[in-house]
Amino acid sequence: MALNTGLEKIVHIIPLGYEIDRAVVPFQDQIPGRVYLLAVINNPDLDQNMVAQQQHFVNQVKARLNKTTEVITINTNMFELQDVIKTISGIIRKEQEQGNRISVNMSACGRLTSVGAVVAAMAYDVSLYYVMAQDYARTEEEINLHGLSICPTPNVKRIVNFAFVQPDEIGKQILVSLYKKGKSMRPIDIFEVLKDLSVQGYGVLYPEVEGKKKRELQIRQLMKLDKTFLTRLERDKLITREKHGRNVFVTLTESGRYMACLSGLLE
Structure with a gap:
């Protein structure tokens, strides 16, 4: 079991699809200590062009995060809801054992993955947020620069949690x-x-x-x-x-x- 060091870290979990702005814009106001990027970066069963595209967005997000932020990339099957829930829940449980403050971004991924993010975040009563898009990319150049959504300034909506009844x-x-x-x-x-x-x-x-x-x-x-x-x-x-x-x-x-x-x- 991980030990609580007494030094709280701000930790963000970001299931990532074809987005950049929605992943990084929230950090204009606050620099996190650790960021988990969940993405399909290695899956021989999927179209490899799609996997290569996803790697581009992972690289762009990592490049735009503050150099003091620890970034952990986790290969995740984003098309399998149980795998998403399992991965996010495991991260939350580990980080909670260390006494860290955890937030989950539900807006930088596809709809199915977003469901998994919501379920895991609410089950553990951690902060859940959605980054509002102010425009959408129309050209390949805009997509490569911003991802599918354009968010020049942080417009973050906090989602209210409700209790999950779980076994002991x-x-x-x-x-x-x-x-x-x-x-x-x-x-x-x-x-x-x-x-x-x-x-x-x-x-x-x-x-x-x-x-x-x-x-x-x-x-x-x-x-x-x-x-x-x-x-x-x-x-x-x-x-x-x-x-x-x-x-x-x-x-x-x-x-x-x-x-x-x-x-x-x-x-």
Whole structure:
């Protein structure tokens, strides 16, 4: 876990499409300590001319940022909403652990990516803003100079956040484990996750116990898993449970996949 140094940094996260002004104009008034640029800069499955164009905008934005600003470029699949949410959430979680002040720019990218930026920013209650365009580029020269939008002066609209109801940390860890597994898990598989997390009541698992105490411990661990964790996740439609014979299988729903991405725990 990253340590809080006590020295707050101003951090901006910018999912970047074919924009320049919308990415850099807000910094006329305030120089950030760190900027994350999320963009498609390496993807063999996409049109390479498009990837090369995107690299141009990344280079232009980096060139116009203050030399004292640390710039971190992250290759991100901007056409996959879960990947956008996962990447932004991971950055926010890490920066919050360091005690930094985070802002997310939702206006320098395409519509789908913007949705991911909004979801992640609101889930973590960080500053979210939209840079208003004052004109739009009409020629290739203008696009290369400004990006698709022309913003000679900062006209920044702050977006009001609303609360997201998320699982507790243990619930998030269960969702992340299901996401990483890529298939259904049995309760005993989830017990192993809880043991690794040092969750109370799972320090010793029932298969490790002999005799009558084994059955007693199994019942206690199953009941706690059900009432404390799985029932809540199922109620929120993040998982489903299905019984096959004597086995119960826990499966991540599509909503659960998004919540796992939102956890900030996925690389």
